[in-house]
Structures are given as C-alpha cells and as structure tokens.
Amino acid sequence: MSTDDGERVPAxxxxxxPVASMAELLPDGLxxxxxxxxxxxxxxxxxxxxxxxxxxDLVGRLVDDVLPLTDKYGRDWWAHVDPWHGAPSRTxxxxxxxxxxxxxxxxxxxxxxxxxxxxxDHVERVLLGLRDAEARQRAERDQATVLSxxxxxxRAPLTSVTGFTSSLLRRWDRFSDEQKRLMIETIEADANRLxxxxxxxxDISRLDSDSLNLRLGPVDxxxxxxxxxxxxxLGRAPGAVRLELGETAAADGLPEMWADADRLEQIFFNLxxxxxxxxxxxxxxxxxxxxxxxxxHVDDEGDGIPPSDRxxxxxxxxxxxxxxxTGLGLYVVxxxxxxxxxxxxxxxxxxxxxxxxxxxxxxxxxxVAS
Numbered sequence: 001m002s003t004d005d006g007e008r009v010p011a012x013x014x015x016x017x018p019v020a021s022m023a024e025l026l027p028d029g030l031x032x033x034x035x036x037x038x039x040x041x042x043x044x045x046x047x048x049x050x051x052x053x054x055x056x057d058l059v060g061r062l063v064d065d066v067l068p069l070t071d072k073y074g075r076d077w078w079a080h081v082d083p084w085h086g087a088p089s090r091t092x093x094x095x096x097x098x099x100x101x102x103x104x105x106x107x108x109x110x111x112x113x114x115x116x117x118x119x120x121d122h123v124e125r126v127l128l129g130l131r132d133a134e135a136r137q138r139a140e141r142d143q144a145t146v147l148s149x150x151x152x153x154x155r156a157p158l159t160s161v162t163g164f165t166s167s168l169l170r171r172w173d174r175f176s177d178e179q180k181r182l183m184i185e186t187i188e189a190d191a192n193r194l195x196x197x198x199x200x201x202x203d204i205s206r207l208d209s210d211s212l213n214l215r216l217g218p219v220d221x222x223x224x225x226x227x228x229x230x231x232x233x234l235g236r237a238p239g240a241v242r243l244e245l246g247e248t249a250a251a252d253g254l255p256e257m258w259a260d261a262d263r264l265e266q267i268f269f270n271l272x273x274x275x276x277x278x279x280x281x282x283x284x285x286x287x288x289x290x291x292x293x294x295x296x297h298v299d300d301e302g303d304g305i306p307p308s309d310r311x312x313x314x315x316x317x318x319x320x321x322x323x324x325x326t327g328l329g330l331y332v333v334x335x336x337x338x339x340x341x342x343x344x345x346x347x348x349x350x351x352x353x354x355x356x357x358x359x360x361x362x363x364x365x366x367x368v369a370s
Contacts, residue, residue, distance in 0.1 A: 023043040024043050026045065028130060029048070029129065029131065030046055030128070031063075032128075038060060038063065049130045064078055067101060069099065072097070088114070090112060092109070093109065093110040097136070104133075105133040106132070106133055107130070112127075113125035154197065158190075164187050165187060168180065203335065203336070204331065214263060218258060219257045219261050221264065228265070232276065241276070241282070242284055244286045248289050249289050254287070256363065268298075270329040270330065270333050271333060272285065275354070279353055279354060280303070282301060285297070295357065296357070296358045298355070298358075299349045299351070314330050314333070341360075
C-alpha cells in the first residue's frame with residue numbers, strides 16, 4: 001500500500017495479506033483499485049497477462065499512469081468508462097477486448113464495489129478481471145481460415161456452373177451434342193458438390209445443437225455401398241474402389257438394418273472420398289457382421305494416419321498441414337454414426353494404410369428404441 005504521495009506503507013494486519021493469498025488461487029488475473037484510483041492489489045496471473053514483471057510496478061500507483069487501457073479505436077478506456085463518476089446503478093462492465101500497457105490485447109471485466117452506507121454509494125473498489133486474449137485470437141484466426149476455405153470450396157464449383165451455363169445460353173448452336181452433354185454433366189457434378197457442402201454445414205449446426213432428426217427405414221446396406229462404389233468409379237479409373245463381403249456376412253448374411261438411408265449415403269460417400277483423396281492405391285470397402293452389429297471397413301493403401309492424429313481428425317474443422325479441405329467431412333461422419341447408435345474408429349490396416357471402421361447396430365438404434 002502507499003500514501004497519496006506514493007510512499008509505500010505496511011499493509012494493515014489481517015487486511016491485504018489474506019486477500020492477496022486468496023487472489024493467487026484465482027485462475028484469472030485480478031487487479032484491485034481503490035477509491036483514490038491507486039492500485040491496491042495485483043496477483044501473479046494479472047502480471048503475466050499484462051506482461052509486467054513486478055507487482056511493485058503497479059501497487060500503490062495511480063492506475064491511469066501504470067495501467068493505461070485503450071479500446072480498438074485508441075480511446076482511453078478509463079476516461080471513457082470513468083468508474084468513479086457515474087450513475088449509482090452501475091455495477092461494472094462486461095468483458096471487453098482492450099489493449100494493455102505493453103500493446104498486447106487483454107480481455108477485461110470490471111466490477112464496482114460501492115460503500116452503500118448512510119446514503120454514501122461512492123465506488124470503494126474497482127475489481128478488474130483479466131484474461132489472456134491469445135486463445136480467443138487463435139479461435140478467431142481458425143474461424144477466419146475456415147470461412148476462407150469454405151468460401152473457396154463454394155466459389156470453385158459456382159465458377160464452373162456459371163461459366164458453363166453462360167456458354168450454353170450464348171453459344172448453344174456452336175456446340176456438338178457430345179460437348180453439351182459433357183458440360184451439363186459437369187454442371188450436375190458441381191451442383192451436387194455444392195449441395196453436399198451446404199448439407200455438411202447445416203448438419204454441423206444440427207449436431208452441435210442436438211437437433212438432428214433421423215428418418216428411419218429398412219436399408220439394404222450392401223446395395224447402398226455397391227451404388228457408391230460405381231458412382232466413385234465413374235470419375236476415376238476402373239478398379240479404384242472395390243466392394244467385398246466379409247467371411248461372416250458371406251456365410252450368414254446380414255441382419256436387417258433400420259437406419260436413415262440418406263445419412264448412411266452421406267457417411268460412406270465421405271469415407272470413400274476421404275480414402276481416395278488422402279490415401280493411395282485401391283480403396284477397399286468390406287461389409288461384414290459381428291453378431292447383431294453391421295461392420296464396414298474402408299481401407300486405403302496410403303501412408304496411414306499417425307496415432308497422435310487419429311482422434312483429432314474427427315474434430316470440428318480439423319485438417320492436416322497443407323490440406324485445403326474444410327475439415328467438415330469426418331466430423332459429420334462421426335456425428336451421424338453416433339446418431340445411429342454406432343461408432344467410427346481409425347487404425348492401420350495390413351498394408352499400413354488407413355482403415356476406417358464403422359459399427360452400426362441392426363434393428364432400431366438404441367438411441368431411438370429407448
């Protein structure tokens with residue numbers, strides 16, 4: 001503590017010392033300012049966030065001099081909010097991003113402690129809560145990157161669609177039937193790509209808000225997967241994707257499945273597309289059964305996925321280094337599989353490539369039946 005002229009004086013026994021000890025237990029930074037606008041207390045976390053080496057650089061000094069805070073417009077925050085003069089009903093300020101004395105961004109929350117005795121409602125203490133803004137800045141950078149990637153993913157097929165439709169409208173008679181067919185097929189493929197991306201964005205919103213609805217019905221998973229294999233091969237070399245039945249499924253057949261066919265198509269389209277895009281060699285889809293569970297393996301012949309990344313790849317908007325994808329596909333896959341009461345995992349296969357394994361219950365999923 002200090003006198004008005006800045007001379008340091010001992011703290012009153014039983015006053016500041018216990019409070020200071022408790023302040024060190026707080027997860028956030030704490031700065032306490034008295035009615036005379038002098039700093040009374042600062043904990044270690046506040047010093048770290050403010051990038052100030054010693055408490056003596058703050059304690060006992062006028063807050064305007066040692067703790068200047070400005071908003072994004074460069075305005076003096078203390079002069080702007082003026083805690084000591086204002087309506088008695090003011091109790092503080094919500095968290096705000098400010099620039100600290102070292103030029104670093106800090107998240108600041110203010111609370112006012114008023115006297116409240118004999119009609120005296122002056123501010124006795126101002127409590128500042130301080131948090132490092134690094135995590136928020138990192139989240140904002142990640143969000144900006146995702147938005148940029150999504151915008152790019154949307155723009156690429158839109159450019160193709162608008163370019164081909166414009167050409168067809170203006171020069172229809174100049175193209176042969178074969179050229180027209182190729183252009184229309186490209187438009188359809190890009191339109192489907194746009195639809196898938198928008199569907200994934202909407203599904204993320206539904207998964208995060210727990211509002212995803214399944215339309216259950218009987219599904220022939222073998223037929224559904226065979227259709228996917230043919231569809232993926234159309235745009236690639238024959239044999240790029242193959243479908244196999246596991247020994248148990250071949251011998252005993254598959255149990256009856258009740259599921260949302262559209263969602264299953266989305267799950268396996270993403271998994272096969274992921275294997276073709278990021279793996280290597282032939283992609284093998286194996287359909288089998290383990291008791292009453294239906295199991296699908298999607299194997300590629302690439303370099304596999306490091307163990308440290310196997311859980312991360314199912315994260316929201318996660319993608320590997322140098323990968324320009326949105327990172328939506330596998331997050332949606334896990335959410336849709338779990339919505340059916342199943343699981344999805346990844347490990348190495350015999351060829352050291354990646355093996356994604358989807359386990360789905362037969363009959364009604366437990367999450368629905370219960």
